Amino acid sequence: MDSDEEIPTLIEHDPPPAVERASARVPLTIICGFLGAGKSTLLKRILTERHGYRIAVIMNEFGDTADIESKTVNVSSPDDPAGAQSEEVLELANGCLCCSIKDSGAAAIEKLMQRKGAFDHILLETTGLADPGPIASIFWRNEEYATGLGRDITLDGVVCVVDAFFGTQQMEEDHSDDNVGESLKQIAGSDVILLNKVDLASPETVAHVDSLIRRVNPAVPVYRTVRGDIDLGLIMGISAFSAPPPLQPSPAPPPLTTHKHTHMYGQDSCDDTDDAHMHPHEPTHYELRGISSLQVSCPVLSAPRLERLDEWIRSVLWENRLPDGQEGQGQGKGQGLSVLRCKGLITTEAGEQYVLQGVRSMYEMTKIENEAQEDIGVPQVGKIVLIGKGLDEAVRQSLEDVLVALPNT
Numbered sequence: 001m002d003s004d005e006e007i008p009t010l011i012e013h014d015p016p017p018a019v020e021r022a023s024a025r026v027p028l029t030i031i032c033g034f035l036g037a038g039k040s041t042l043l044k045r046i047l048t049e050r051h052g053y054r055i056a057v058i059m060n061e062f063g064d065t066a067d068i069e070s071k072t073v074n075v076s077s078p079d080d081p082a083g084a085q086s087e088e089v090l091e092l093a094n095g096c097l098c099c100s101i102k103d104s105g106a107a108a109i110e111k112l113m114q115r116k117g118a119f120d121h122i123l124l125e126t127t128g129l130a131d132p133g134p135i136a137s138i139f140w141r142n143e144e145y146a147t148g149l150g151r152d153i154t155l156d157g158v159v160c161v162v163d164a165f166f167g168t169q170q171m172e173e174d175h176s177d178d179n180v181g182e183s184l185k186q187i188a189g190s191d192v193i194l195l196n197k198v199d200l201a202s203p204e205t206v207a208h209v210d211s212l213i214r215r216v217n218p219a220v221p222v223y224r225t226v227r228g229d230i231d232l233g234l235i236m237g238i239s240a241f242s243a244p245p246p247l248q249p250s251p252a253p254p255p256l257t258t259h260k261h262t263h264m265y266g267q268d269s270c271d272d273t274d275d276a277h278m279h280p281h282e283p284t285h286y287e288l289r290g291i292s293s294l295q296v297s298c299p300v301l302s303a304p305r306l307e308r309l310d311e312w313i314r315s316v317l318w319e320n321r322l323p324d325g326q327e328g329q330g331q332g333k334g335q336g337l338s339v340l341r342c343k344g345l346i347t348t349e350a351g352e353q354y355v356l357q358g359v360r361s362m363y364e365m366t367k368i369e370n371e372a373q374e375d376i377g378v379p380q381v382g383k384i385v386l387i388g389k390g391l392d393e394a395v396r397q398s399l400e401d402v403l404v405a406l407p408n409t
C-alpha cells in the first residue's frame with residue numbers, strides 16, 4: 001500500500017465558533033406596533049444596553065424608499081460617533097448592529113447577511129401601520145424553499161407593541177378598506193404583545209386594552225412594559241413558527257365592564273338599554289370589527305381524520321370556504337371567511353404529534369420528533385386556534401364535525 005492509499009488519521013477538532021455561526025440560520029423577529037406605541041424606544045434600548053446578545057436591528061419600512069431620517073433612532077456609539085447619520089451597517093459598543101438604510105428591506109437584509117457571523121438575531125421594525133402578515137409570509141416561505149435569504153434566515157416570531165393609553169382609541173379609529181383595521185391585523189398576526197406605556201394609563205384602561213387584545217388573539221402572551229423594558233428572552237428565540245400554541249387556556253380576560261365598551265366595536269346589538277349593565281357571560285367567540293378567534297380542542301385523531309382535517313384547512317385557508325360549500329357568514333357584516341393566523345397541536349392515534357402553523361393562506365403541519373415530544377411533555381389532547389374574519393358558529397361546527405362528529409373512517 002503506498003502512502004496515498006493509507007487511511008488518513010482523523011483529526012477531531014471543533015469548528016471555530018465563527019464558522020459554526022456562519023452555517024446556522026439566523027432567527028428574525030418582526031417588530032410591528034401601533035403608531036407611536038414605543039417600537040423605536042424598544043429598539044433603542046436594545047441597541048444601547050449591555051445585554052450580552054449580538055443583535056442586528058433594521059429600522060425602516062419594509063420595501064419603502066421614503067424618507068427614513070425621521071424613523072432613525074439616534075444611537076450614538078463611542079466607536080462611531082457619526083454613526084446615526086450613516087446609511088451603512090453600524091457596529092455598536094454593545095455588540096449589536098444597527099442598519100438604517102434607504103433601499104428595500106430585502107436589500108437591507110442581504111447587505112446585513114454579508115456580515116453573517118457578526119450577530120445572532122435580526123430584529124426588523126415595520127412602520128406603525130403595517131400588517132405583519134405579508135412580511136411574515138415572505139420569510140416563512142423563503143425558509144421552505146431555502147433559496148436566497150431563506151438559506152440564511154429563519155422566522156422566529158412577530159412582536160407587536162401596543163400603546164396602553166391610546167390602544168383602545170387606535171383600534172376604534174383605525175379603519176382600512178376592508179373595515180378591519182391594521183391595528184387589529186397586527187394583534188391577530190402577533191406571537192407576543194408588549195402592552196407598553198403602562199405608566200401613562202390607569203389600571204382600568206390597561207386592563208381594558210389587555211382584554212381586547214386577548215379577545216382578538218387568545219393564544220398570545222401579553223407583557224406590560226414601560227419604555228420597552230422587557231427580558232429579551234421573552235421576545236427573541238421563541239420559535240413561534242415551529243412551537244405549538246400555549247396549551248393552557250390563556251387567563252380569562254377581565255370582563256368588558258359596560259355596554260358602552262362592547263358596542264363601540266360594532267358588536268351585535270343588545271335589547272337592554274341600561275348602558276352600565278354587566279354582561280354575565282362574555283362569549284368565548286368574540287368579534288372585534290370583523291376579526292374574531294375560534295379555539296377548538298382537538299382529540300386524538302385517526303389517520304383518515306387527520307387527512308380530513310388537512311382538507312378542511314386547505315378549503316378554509318385557500319378557498320375561504322367550508323369544505324361542504326357552506327361559507328361562514330361574518331357576524332353582522334356579511335363578511336366572508338378569511339383566516340389571518342392559525343396555530344394548533346394535533347395528536348394522532350399512531351402516537352405522532354404535529355404542530356400546525358399558518359399565516360394567511362400558507363400553512364404547514366410539522367411533525368414533532370419523539371425527543372422533542374418528551375422535552376416539551378406534549379399532552380394527548382391538542383387544540384386548534386384560528387384568528388380571522390367570519391369565524392362564526394357554522395365554522396366552529398364544521399371543524400368540530402371533522403374532529404369529532406363525522407364517522408371516524
Ligand SMILES: Nc1nc2c(ncn2[C@@H]2O[C@H](COP(=O)(O)OP(=O)(O)OP(=O)(O)O)[C@@H](O)[C@H]2O)c(=O)[nH]1
Pocket residue numbers: 033034035036037038039040041042127128196197198199200225226227228
Ligand atoms: N411615558 C412613556 N413614554 C414612552 C414609553 N415608550 C415610549 N414612550 C415615548 O413615546 C414616544 C413615541 O415612542 P416611539 O418609540 O418613537 O414610538 P414608535 O412606535 O417608534 O413610533 P412610530 O415609529 O412613529 O410609529 C416617544 O416620545 C417615547 O419617548 C413608555 O412606556 N412610557
